[in-house]
Amino acid sequence: MKRWILRGLIGLVVVVVFAAAGVFAASEFVIRHGPAKAPAPLRASVDAGSVARGKRIATLMGCHDCHGADLTGRLFFDQMPIARMAGPNLSRLAPHQTDEDLNRAIRQGVAADGRPLWIMPSDAFARLNDQETADLIAYIRTYPAKGEAQPVKQIGMVGRLGALIGKFNAAPKLIKAEGHLAPPDLGPRYAEGRSLARACVECHGAELKGSAVTGAPDLAIAGAYDLADFEKLLRTGVAAGNRKLGLMSESAPGRFNVLSHEEIAALHGYLRARAEKVS
Numbered sequence: 690m691k692r693w694i695l696r697g698l699i700g701l702v703v704v705v706v707f708a709a710a711g712v713f714a715a716s717e718f719v720i721r722h723g724p725a726k727a728p729a730p731l732r733a734s735v736d737a738g739s740v741a742r743g744k745r746i747a748t749l750m751g752c753h754d755c756h757g758a759d760l761t762g763r764l765f766f767d768q769m770p771i772a773r774m775a776g777p778n779l780s781r782l783a784p785h786q787t788d789e790d791l792n793r794a795i796r797q798g799v800a801a802d803g804r805p806l807w808i809m810p811s812d813a814f815a816r817l818n819d820q821e822t823a824d825l826i827a828y829i830r831t832y833p834a835k836g837e838a839q840p841v842k843q844i845g846m847v848g849r850l851g852a853l854i855g856k857f858n859a860a861p862k863l864i865k866a867e868g869h870l871a872p873p874d875l876g877p878r879y880a881e882g883r884s885l886a887r888a889c890v891e892c893h894g895a896e897l898k899g900s901a902v903t904g905a906p907d908l909a910i911a912g913a914y915d916l917a918d919f920e921k922l923l924r925t926g927v928a929a930g931n932r933k934l935g936l937m938s939e940s941a942p943g944r945f946n947v948l949s950h951e952e953i954a955a956l957h958g959y960l961r962a963r964a965e966k967v968s
Contacts, residue, residue, distance in 0.1 A: 724861050726803050729793035731819060733826040743828025746821055748947045749888045750814065752829075754940060760829065761836030766808060770845030774808055777839050780832040791826050798860020805859035807842065812863040813891040816871070857902075870895035875962050882959025885952060888944065892936065897963065903936065911957070912964025919957045920950065 734743070747753065755776030757763040762778040783791060790801040798811030817825070844852070851857040858866070872886045873896070889897060892905040899907040911919065918929040923945035926938035945953070 724799070724805070724865075726793065726799055727797060729789050729797060731788055731792040731823055731826070733788045733791075733830060734820070734823040735827065739824045739827040740831055742821075743824035743826070745947050746817070746825045747828055749944055750817075750825075751810075751888075751891065751940060751944055752825075754943070755808075759835070760832045762839035764839075769843070770847045771851070772808075772845055772848040773843040775839035775842070778836050779829055780836060781834045781838060783829050783832070784834055788823075788826055791829065792822055795822060795825065798864060805861050807857075807859050809860045810891040811860035812867055812895065813887065815864050815868060816887045816890065867895040872897050872959075873963060873966065875959065875966065879955075879959040879962050881952070882955040882957070882962075885948070885956045886959060897960075905937070907967075908960055909964040909967050911960035914957070914961075916954055916957050919960075920953045923948065923953055 733739075753760070755763070755765045756779050757776065760779040760783075761781075762776045764773070764775040766772060766774040786794075786801050793799050794801065794806060794809070794811075796811060796815045796817065798806045798809050798815075800806055814822075848857060852859075872883055872890070874883065886897060886908075889908060892900060892903045893908050894900045894905070897908040899905055914922070914929060922928050922934075922937070923941050926933070926941045928934050928938070948956070
């Protein structure tokens, strides 16, 4: 009897090992292979105001949150057995890539070597127009190469299973699935606020309806804020009632302080109008 139990346990271990190997191999294919590189012609801006405009875009869209204050990269996601990921050192990568390569990575989520990018929020950056992207690339190129290359991403077994079943998706797949979605157009009166709301898409979803992945709520919640409390949240990360709101409280001050009072008012007005529309 003991011999049969031992054989059964050995057989179970063999099955588990082969299953794990199968998951690894299949997930590795999904992680490394994406759509063919599509043309992405663009030239970095060269006019006097381009770098300042690019810096504003980089700040508002959160480039430094993942790539670090000096674009040398930083560990921004460390939740094994899901994944451990660092934003790459752009100061060292950018000089070896063309403007077209950078444009493709930013707005299509495809690396210069054709790999699909993971956790890169290209679904949000795809909403930048050519001028904004050209300004952003001009800004990225102002950083001299320094620091070391960041470690290669590590995908744990939970992350690999998630990639196989579509729970986690690379940037190109997200763009394909959600690229046609956008915050609702509420007319010319709210056009500026709608444009600024592109900075909210990364966490709150393409239509600002919230995201199960990030845990961010539907921005209809902004309809409950008066302008003073809304501006306080964006500038300090402190919500009404002196509450902290997790990732929003961490990231808002670093991003939204580049906005003027008038721009925050425009964003607030748009989000309140949207809240009234969806209620």
